[in-house]
Amino acid sequence: MTYTLDITPESAGWAHSSLRVLTLPPSGTHTFETAGSEWIVLPLTGGCTVRTEGRTFELHGRPSPFTAVTDFAYVPRDAHVTLTSPAGGRFALAGARCERRLPARYGPAETVPVELRGTGVCSRQVNNFAAADTFECDRLIAVEVLTPGGNWSSYPPHKHDEHLPGRESRLEEIYYFEIAESPGGTPGLGYQRVSPSHDGGTDVLAEVRTGDAVLIPDGWHGPSIAAPGHDMYYLNVMAGPGPEREWLISDHPDHTWIRGTWPDHPVDPRLPLYHPGEDR
Template sequence: MYKKLDDLTGGYYELTARNDETNMLMDIGIHVLEAGESITLHDSVQEMAILPLVAHVKLSWETESAIVQRQDIFTESPYCLHVCKNVKVKLEAIDRSEILVQKTTNDVTFSNKLYTPEDCPNEDLGKGVWENTATRTIRTIFDYETAPYSNLVIGEVISHPGRWSSYPPHHHDQPEVYYYRFNKEQGFGCAMVGPDAYRVENNSFITLPGGLDHPQATAPGYSMYFCWMIRHLENNPWTERIYEEEHKWLLTNL
């Protein structure tokens, strides 16, 4: 499924719901707070990953708090607060803030963690291969390797102008959601999901069912950001990409 959100003028904007027809198994949405506004997030059955996009916000949970500021998702690495079920998190906007929240069911009680830019280094991939046509920057916030107690994976990609991402073509069993932004409002790219292709634009998202490959392309002149969010399946966590057989020859150039 592909959808473009309305302009983010305030309130909550839903991408997916845990029990909706997309079968993504996650509640994902964006809270928009004006300066001085505050909300409290709490879920009795779901863990939460709270990712400030463009924000200046105070986060408070249990006995801890932190002020997070991020103005440019293309040049600044993320902060992300990850909490288990039944933990209340208060968000207090110092300036206008846009905050993405990813949730899913998880019975495990684990230690809450605020990931900082130091925990999420930039990893440049695709340089020096395929004539540099798939150069991109990846920031993995947490995955099964670093947070095996979680049912979630979350990270970010900066896809460079005129380049490809999520490449070579691959799939996995677990459902995934991509949420897009561009460095200019009119920016665009292309998302392929199995045999289908979609024009992706600023503030759009796409749902990726398990089993379908999903390479992405970015239009020349524009940088494309996408937050990638995966839900582990029971007894089948996401740990690796399954490359499409006909394209495995590309791996010999890595």
């Protein structure tokens, strides 16, 4: 079975974060070894059965990332995993190299915290299924973000690294994108900005479409911009060396003032796109 996306620490040129996107046909099966990484199996479309460590997890899944919060399964390092999908589907495998071997677990959709972040044109929905403070992992942090067409998210620009005396830590981050089609079926697009991590670098503004990924080893990044008429979904996968599993988030000092304007505006009335346990 071939992954439609396969980002490993080796291919990314870093040490921790991984992401695979797997498409299974009806009755399709895929097996993999977790090796030295912990993984979360996250349905993008469709559902599947996950078998590992003598346990079986039935994932209901969802029609698409734009219609529902999904359930998911956590599988530990040094394990054998089998995925089977009776009706077929697409599945994200979010991974991080880790030290601790935690138990395999099921994550129900109805327990996923859904956060509305920002206001006005900065409004977005965050499904915190494996945020640092919502679901236990050793190193992996992963969330889903949904941005209505025309809005900006990952804004203000920010970074996930810390440079203090005696403490150097950074998170390696993957953005995986899917863009909703227009009512007439026209494919959508969006944009992702990444700033240099060192003086003298060049800003990058990348056009992104469904299936694209942007790698951020360190430094400032954002905004993520959804084109008008096309809602944007992205899956954030990140991990780092520690010593603690935490966001390490800080705003770019030139742009953090924007947060002070949010109380003057309402949250975009299109949000939330859906609630936990709700299929549209």
